[in-house]
Amino acid sequence: MSTAFSESSGSSGFSVSSESSGSSESSGSSGSSGFPDPRPVYARATEQAVALIKTVRQEQLTAPTPCSEFDVRALLSHVVGVTRRFAVVGEGGDGLALEPVAGDVADDAWAAAYDEARTRAIRAWSADGRMRSPVRVPWGEVPGWQALSGYVMETVTHTWDLSEALGHPLELDDELAGFALGVARRVLPEAERDASRPFAAAVEPPAGGGVYGELAAWLGRTPLAGR
Secondary structure: OOOOOHHHHOOOOOOOOOOOOOOHHHHOEOOOOOOEOOHHHHHHHHHHHHHHHOOOOHHHOOOEOOOOOOEHHHHHHHHHHHHHHHHHHHOOOOHHHOOOOOOOOOOOOHHHHHHHHHHHHHHHOOOHHHHHOEEEEOOEEEEHHHHHHHHHHHHHHHHHHHHHHHOOOOOOOHHHHHHHHHHHHHHOOOOOOOOOOOOOOOOOOOOOOHHHHHHHHHOOOOOHHHO
């Protein structure tokens, strides 16, 4: 089952309604423009991700993840590579010219590499005008706030993937998962999906999995313990 995100698939058909903001308290609003402002949510999501990456031990790098094509090392490479690509998009460059992998990072430098990439991305997307401007991402040309909402979904879901692989060393923020789930249900409203979608069909959420379990299940993921 392929559960990697659209960054690696290049699939199109991704759009986010302004109603997909989840908790208005956590997402805020971008002035009078009417769309939810995902910038503070993205910052929180990346803070959570880097805290989790800092817990990774060398012997865990070859451990499996819920993304069947990634072990922990490959997942970290993907997360860093995608974040670098997203920073370039925010800076006005051609992010799609970059591969969504980071092959230049040493095994003891994943946290530093991700922290650098996320800081660059947050800075690149800080201007209000960037939220309204169209940008080109793997799923098409969309307003900046839609692109950033999609990357929140990606970041939060891959954080769950990594947490599963590591044995859940940190408690994850449910508000972030709620926002990501709102986005996921907007962009993938149907539980059944064909091969044109970069996600498997939704599965039954695990008992006691909470909102992260719901998010993972909606995106076709199953906990490692349930396989």
